[in-house]
Amino acid sequence: MRIVVFGRAGGSGKTTVSVVAAWSLRNVVLVDADLSNPAATALLSPMAPPGPDHVTFPALVRRALGYRARGRRLAYVREGLWYVPSAHDPEAYDLARTYWETVQEALARFLDRLYTANNLNAVVDTGDRMVARLVAPASDVGIGVVDPRELAGAHMDGVVAELARLGPPTVVVVLNKADKRTAKLYGHLADAVVPFEKRLVDQPRSARELVDRFPRAAARLLVERLYARLGARKVWLDPRLDGRVEELARRLGAKPQRIVEDMGRHGLNLVDMAGVAEAAERAGAKYEEALAAYLQVRHMPDPVTEALQLLARARRRRWP
Numbered sequence: 001m002r003i004v005v006f007g008r009a010g011g012s013g014k015t016t017v018s019v020v021a022a023w024s025l026r027n028v029v030l031v032d033a034d035l036s037n038p039a040a041t042a043l044l045s046p047m048a049p050p051g052p053d054h055v056t057f058p059a060l061v062r063r064a065l066g067y068r069a070r071g072r073r074l075a076y077v078r079e080g081l082w083y084v085p086s087a088h089d090p091e092a093y094d095l096a097r098t099y100w101e102t103v104q105e106a107l108a109r110f111l112d113r114l115y116t117a118n119n120l121n122a123v124v125d126t127g128d129r130m131v132a133r134l135v136a137p138a139s140d141v142g143i144g145v146v147d148p149r150e151l152a153g154a155h156m157d158g159v160v161a162e163l164a165r166l167g168p169p170t171v172v173v174v175l176n177k178a179d180k181r182t183a184k185l186y187g188h189l190a191d192a193v194v195p196f197e198k199r200l201v202d203q204p205r206s207a208r209e210l211v212d213r214f215p216r217a218a219a220r221l222l223v224e225r226l227y228a229r230l231g232a233r234k235v236w237l238d239p240r241l242d243g244r245v246e247e248l249a250r251r252l253g254a255k256p257q258r259i260v261e262d263m264g265r266h267g268l269n270l271v272d273m274a275g276v277a278e279a280a281e282r283a284g285a286k287y288e289e290a291l292a293a294y295l296q297v298r299h300m301p302d303p304v305t306e307a308l309q310l311l312a313r314a315r316r317r318r319w320p
Helices: 014-024 039-044 057-064 090-098 100-118 129-138 156-166 180-189 207-213 216-237 244-252 256-266 270-283 287-297 303-318
Strands: 002-007 028-033 075-078 081-084 121-126 141-146 171-178 192-195
Touching (some): 014 121, 014 207, 028 129, 057 090, 156 180, 171 216, 180 192, 244 256, 270 287
Parallel strands (some): 002 121, 028 081, 028 121, 141 171
16 A cells, blocks of 8 residues: 655645554555655654665655665664655755656655565655655555645635645545534545644654654544545455445445445445445435435544434425
8 A cells, every 4th residue: 555645735734644644554664755844754763763774765866867875774663664764855856856757757666666575555745746746646545634724715625626636546635633613614525534632733752752642533534544445446446346335236226336436436435335325224315315414424433323313304304
């Protein structure tokens, strides 16, 4: 699994989400691809100081263009977690921007080698849009981080659409640093909502301290959505991968291909579709109605119960 973390603006919390995602997964290499403000390196270096024999992201850029660069080993943080440090390097940034296609191909080969030869997942923390576009084609899924400040004068669905254009085809949207009002207004359009907490704003001294401060429910939901999106893509590639698709189609009164298309379009997995089927059966609703209700509340702890309440309210409004 190759994950790219990106956003529309600086300060949205990309590094925080990158570190938490890498810490929550197994056998992961966190690649700090920020050549302007390598915050992930600052968080991980107290636990694993980079040495001269460690590969760095600026070295990867230079090596792609034929320059000699030191370092071949990955910096070891803890069991199942390594990282590729970065540094403030305007020269490497200019090289990447000038020789775009060459650097892009080299980074794709590097990520593929991590995954195929070493069976390692990769989480890439990008610094800006240029680096996000550089890494996105080689990624399986993207995490788009949205800061509520970006929503001033903009609609959330427009922000999500722009994130989709910046990153890979499959995007998990994280609404970061959201107060109660923002979460209520826009939470249904995001895959995971990270509540605003002062302890997250205060600069942590290490990655361990950051992970301990991060809300566990939000971290668990983020990982679940990552696997859900990848699972939906897998089913899309092979509709007969699991016989449960046909079973769900019978329960919902829809064609299997329609089920698969909706899973890919909305980033749902088989567990989500089972919840839609349960809500439709218990409420006596049509598939389209149950799906629309479920999509509004899928980020909540018990989406089936919440969807049933939405369907009941809709029915009361229809039949006073």
